[in-house]
Amino acid sequence: MEFSKTYTAKDEHIDFQNIMDGLYYPFYMEYCRHDYIKEVLGFDFEEEAKNGVNMVLSKYTLQFVRSLKKGDEFIVTCNLMVDKSNKSVLHFKQTILLNNKVVTKAVFSGTCVKAGGGRPFLPENLLQKLTGAPEWDGEL
Template sequence: MEYTKTYTVKNEHIDVQEIMDGLYYPFYMEYCRHDYIREVLSFDFEIEAKNGVYMVLSNYSISFLRSLKRGDEFSVTCTLYKDKAGLPKLHFKQSIIFNNKVMTKAVFTGTCVPATGGRPYLPTSVLDKIKDAPVLEEN
């Protein structure tokens, strides 16, 4: 299932070249991904942290294809994939799209860890929600 949110480039995110600074692309992806995790997976970061469960990123790769400009209204997509090897990882393929063109694409990988330390895992509540998710075939 592809999840989508719409945002507008903020003036303070524009650099001296009059394009959005590369630092902000992952932030917009994070906003969308966190909403997906909260709304679709029913994982509330604040509540889970208080219960001793941290969801953290373990890796990401990002490709910048085109630049956004001041005031551009754009969409961020988020699609969840399970791990090919069956590891306790969540893979999120994300894109930033403007005028039907992919501006930036990325894959973010995360897992959960106990707040007290310990091995990565995915809570049963999350496993139940992702059982029908496709498997990420690429690395």
């Protein structure tokens, strides 16, 4: 199931070339991904942190295809995938689209860790929601 949100490129994110600074693309993806994790997966970052469970990124790969400009209204998508070999890792395949054309594509990988340390894991309530999720094929 693809999840998406619409955003507008903020003036303060535009650089001297009149395009959005590359630093901000992952932030918009994060906003969408966090909404997906909370709204669809039911994982509330704040509540879980209070209970000693932190969801963290372990890696991401991002490819720029074209640039956003001041005032552009764009869509950010998020699709969940599971890892073939490591059941404690989630992958979020994301795109930024402008006029139905890919601007940026990325895969963000993450897991959960206890605030006090220990091995990466996924909480049981999260694992239950992963049934039927596609496996990540390693492609952006």
